[in-house]
Amino acid sequence: MKNVYVIRHCKAVGQAPDAGLTESGVRQAEELAAIFMDKEIDCILSSPYERAVRTIKPLADQLGIEVELDHRLAERVLSSENHPEWLDRLRYTYDDLDLCYEGGESSNTAMSRAISVVREALIRENKNIIVVSHGNLISLLLKYFDNRIGFEEWEALSNPDVFHLSFIENAPVIRRICAE
Template identity: 50%
Template sequence: MKKIYLIRHCEAEGQLSEAQLTDRGFKQAVELADFFSNSKIDRIISSPYERAFQSIQPLAERLHIEIENDSRLTERVLSTNNLSDWLEKLKITFNDFDLKFEGGESSQEALNRIVEVVEKVFTSETKNTIIVTHGNLMSLLLRYYNKNFGFEDWRNLSNPDVFLLINETNKVTIERLWK
């Protein structure tokens, strides 16, 4: 049995790759470390975005585990244009996985990135891995394993959020742990 704890980063000041956690976000990162205090963790993989790294840093320091950065875990770019109706456009991409806006990435392309990371972890020697990523990418992965996970579920994610993926005999189950 292999476990992946899928984490959405804590509250941040913005969407840019260098956006820092807010004061509240730094407190949430400590809460995350406390939340995992009794969990066996073998490996931590994070998006290289500052907010993701900062979200897991207190736990990594506590456990003396080096954080591995993986660019495949970065947030999905919907478009390089400033879309005034971005929320509506994002909603459409939950149904049309091939839809792509200028300079952006389709849901399928983004999904392929994170599935590649997850499948590699499931076939690795480690039993208990944490993956830290971003809301849209996390949602796409959760939908991959649960076809009922959709746009409204994405809207209901929190910062942070934690889901447990368990792979037992090549069947993956999902449980939301963060309330």
């Protein structure tokens, strides 16, 4: 059996790629490290965004494991334009997975890149893998395995949030194990 722990980053000071964690987020990262110390983690993959890396760095340092950065785990770009109705636009992308706004990527495109990371991780020798990413991308990753996951589940995510995917065959058992 392989275990993939999907972690949404801790509370951050903003949305930019270089946005760090808030003081609360730093404490949350330390708490996450404590939660995972007994899980025999042998691989950590992370979005290159600062808030994702800072979320998992305390655990990586304690375990002596290198955080492998993967650009495919970066947050999905909904659109290159700022729209006041961005939330409605996001909702529509859960109904039409091929809907793509100017300068953005469709749900299917984002889902495919996230799934490619998990598929590659599953063929490695590692048994207990952590994947750190961002809310929208994580919800699409989970949707791939459970089509019932959608906009409402994205809205219900917290910072941080943790899902345990247990792989015995191709389809995992998904369990939410930690939410702020």
